[in-house]
Amino acid sequence: MTSIIKLHCLSGAGDESPPCYVLQVDEFKFLLDCGWDEKFDMDFIKELKRHINSIDAVLLSHSDPLHLGALPYAVGQLGLNCPIYATLPVYKMGQMFMYDLYQSHRNVSDFDLFTLDDVDAAFDRITQLKYNQSVDMKGKGHGLRITPIPAGHSLGGTVWRIVAPGEEDIVYAPDFNHKKERHLNGCEIEKIMRPSLLLLGAANADYVQQRRRLRDEKLMKWMSDKLTRAFEGARSNPFALRHLQLCHSVVEVTRTPGPKVVLASFPDLEAGFARDLFLLWAPNNLNSIVLTARTSPGTLARDLIDKGGDRTIELMVKKRVRLEGAELEDFLQQQRMKINNTDKEDIGGISSDSESEGELEMCVVTGRHDIPVRHDTRPTGCFKTNKRHHAMYPFHEERTRADDYGEIIRVGRNCVSKL
Template sequence: MTSVRFTPLIGAHTDDPLCYLLEIDDTCILLDCGWTDAFDVEMLEPLRQVLPRVNCVLVSHADSAHLGGLPYVVGKMGLDVPIYATLPVYNMGLLHMYDVFLAKDAVSDFDIFSLDDVDTAFDLMVKLKYTQHVTLSRGKASTAPGLESTITITPYAAGRTLGGTVWKITKDTEEVVYAVDYNHKKERHLDGTLLETLTRPSLLISNALGFTSGVGRKRKARDKLLLSSITSTLRSGGNVLLPIDSSLRVLELALLLSQFWQSQKLAQYGLVLYSHSSYSVAMQARSQLEWMSDTLQRLFDESRSNPMDLRYLHIAHSPEDLDALPRPMVILASHPSLEAGPARDLFVQMAPNPANLVVLTQPARRGSLAATLASPAGPPASVALRLHKRIPLQGEELERALRVREQERSEAATAAAAAAAAALNPEDELLDTLETMDMGSDDEGAGGAGSRLASFDLMDTVVGPYGAIVDTSIYARGEYMADANDASGHSFTGGANSKQAEPGQTGAGTNPVHGSSMEAPVDASISGMDLEDPLENRTPTKCISWDADVQIRASILSLDYSGRSDGLSMKKIVEHVEPRRLIVVHGNDAETAAMVEYCKAAGIAKEGVMAPAVGESVDLSSQSASHKIVLQDAMTSHLTYQQVDDYQVAYFDAVVAQPDPHGLPILEPNPDAPGHDPIFVGDVQLNTLRQILAAAGYAVEFTVDKVLVCNDKVGIRKLATGEFAVEGVFCDEYFEIRSLVYEQFRQF
């Protein structure tokens, strides 16, 4: 019997980030490791006790709600295990966490985690492809050699975000499906989830977020409202702000707006992607087309041009970049909560102007500025905000900081020189080892000890593959120079380039942006996937804070571009998947209770529907026992296996012989085996059969009682036992249709 236990650590009966512990026998799997942009360390404390037992982490999406806690948990709590994710989750998640850190560091002395912690966490990631099977570990059961059970994980497309994953975790006959924040609908840049293909698992772990939302606004109606609102705002001279995440859902909006700009010839208005990682996000999107929708891949095959090469989308990393672009403009800026990042700075400037428009694109975190604006009662007339900014030091403060920095560098250089001198000391253990290695050599002179010591070249000389000396200095990475003004001195409250004084405002040089699409500014925050520590060499700065009462006169529009399935679709999907047991997580109390009540009333998950609270463990051990047997070589050599889902299946007739030394029963071929009727194995849906028969030229339709009628002569019913009944008039069409039905199954 396989032991399964599930414990929510974060994100149960609430829309907080996701983090859960799944224990399968002796293996502990952490499902996601999310955090909010408030970075409350207390939220992650439940992980501290379980981390020593964790064997691996599975990450489903590349946003803060699913991986935001990894840098802290790895860098400060000491987690050091494999982290499994798809390649886009790695790429876009790394950029997202860079952007999160830089947004915090731009306005505060942020020290909860560092960029080194981000790099360390992502270095632990094992990058997978969809449907790639990975064996995690072997069980410790006392069985015969070679018969230990293994746990296999497999990622499937979740939709909603690039590389988003539904995880299937298999051990013996137990199948656990972890599916959260999925989207069944096909979008512009992504196809829908494959969750509906993972039917009848032993356990489904799914979210309740959005379960009570009903049917959301149709995509065409939503897009029409967005585009019409943007167009009217621009034509009246106003600017538009769309707070959005920095690397995921922003791709859907960027593609939509870029196509609209092209079709409506709106080049006179600016369309800007504004974040610390915007250039790298655009480049990564262009290079990961194989992870996107079939539509985009088909466009690439037909035109040989990359559909993610968004010609009308400009890149900005600083206020100076925005000043170089045509206005009025539409700005896609991070972050959606409006608690940090460029979006918050722009909101403070744009909110007082009634000509401007702010479009809230995702459900807001409780307590955030975006949640205040999205209140059902409407946005308030004003909001009191605590604003922060990093400014360069001046005068005595600057001189003092430079002296301290120079002293620290001098001390570091002295320590490095002492270490180098110690390394070159003849009494050093390394040289003693080298001399020992050289003893006994018959080849002195050119091949002796002298040449061996001389081979330790102290110069950083690199020889290329064709013998040329490579100048490595040309590959030195540039230091990130924080923008001293951040968003100060550049205002959207009045005319196109009106300015507004703020506490601590100082002058700053300009940073021009190229006019062509998706080209990097000169001092791009992130020029690639590598990033030097931005704190070491920049001009000494300090953070200042002040209180401000921000008047809200701009229009506020809420449109859901989060990409999650709506409540009605979630009901249909869970009903179609037919799990034996269901765990409900990640949704507020009302959503969780509604999903549990619906599934129980509909008879979904007949073995139990559960919604454990944070810290509450649920024992989900299988009640059906599986048995291990030993097959003799004489039997296995004659078996013919067929692939059925993730299993190799064969039929045989055998008798039980004496147990082997380990107590396992041995099966031998049955010499008197009678014949058997054909056995059909597979999971086929009536709707799938309808599509197959229609493609074969038959007229097919469903009756009221769910009978698939073909050519008014043959009826196909699916019985409660899962079997198919093919009924009708004995004629050529009957046998042809029956053969098509048979072909959808494996026959034994």
């Protein structure tokens, strides 16, 4: 039987926006990646929200925010509750990426798009798979099978192979490298024979990489003769990184003496330690910046790639500071107003607007004892104006104690009596 296959592009088609697609096979819908750009585009979220309740499974291909950045928001704020599949490295590194993303923005602004609890909730839903481990879908996805294949682009990077009933393969390969690297094998995409549908990323299709021999020669030219002789003679590893030091703040970096190379997170330079170090070191022409990725248009890193760095750049610097004086008082006043508005909403209670027989009407008695009460009889009059509250007799637990012989003593206000 031939399946009906539809593909809807939420993001990542025709431009450099993050990948996010809805693949429908008959009645079953896959969400292929859930990336978010560096500016947290909310128009994309509005489009994602329209499909969120119909998603049956999510397939993640890579661990960076451009492939899974919107996942915590989708789970924590939009209510995405379907199974999510990824390899173990994508699970581990993706969670660290999102922790870092949240903390970097939270350190300089009131970032409230998602919380660390949303990150944990999203990654708790992930089923971790090994390469070439097949999983059969259940329910209305009966007959569908998914298999992760090495993408060769990053650790844990995945090309997803989806087998539909009565069809050939459906292959989702947004980012992959078919060449073998020093630390990763290449993607064996040629072993997938004639898929019926191939979803392929072509961002670097026109990029011609130099041969490895030429790249190795360039690497050897900045190495000293002493280092080269040590490698050729004693076969000592010049990249053992004996002088590697982990720093947890910019202050720790600046305290490290001597010339140094700093690896900082977020290649877009929009947040985090990478941006902090850029602001600190960019004015000195003795410092250099190495950009390891081509980020989205509109980011600081992309601006440096397109226009170069030998110029004056105006940047907005965000910083969290303690409120003092009038600013602190205004903030406290706003918080008090929010609390008062919340209390007024609670006093309104809960009432029924149904006219059907047998409907239960509940109201809330506010104060020290917020107890829902059922009316014995239905009130008369318009339900909008009828807001009666039934007072409840508060119950106070009596204080008791035992005497030296174990007898219980009731402690009252004005007397003490034995039971």
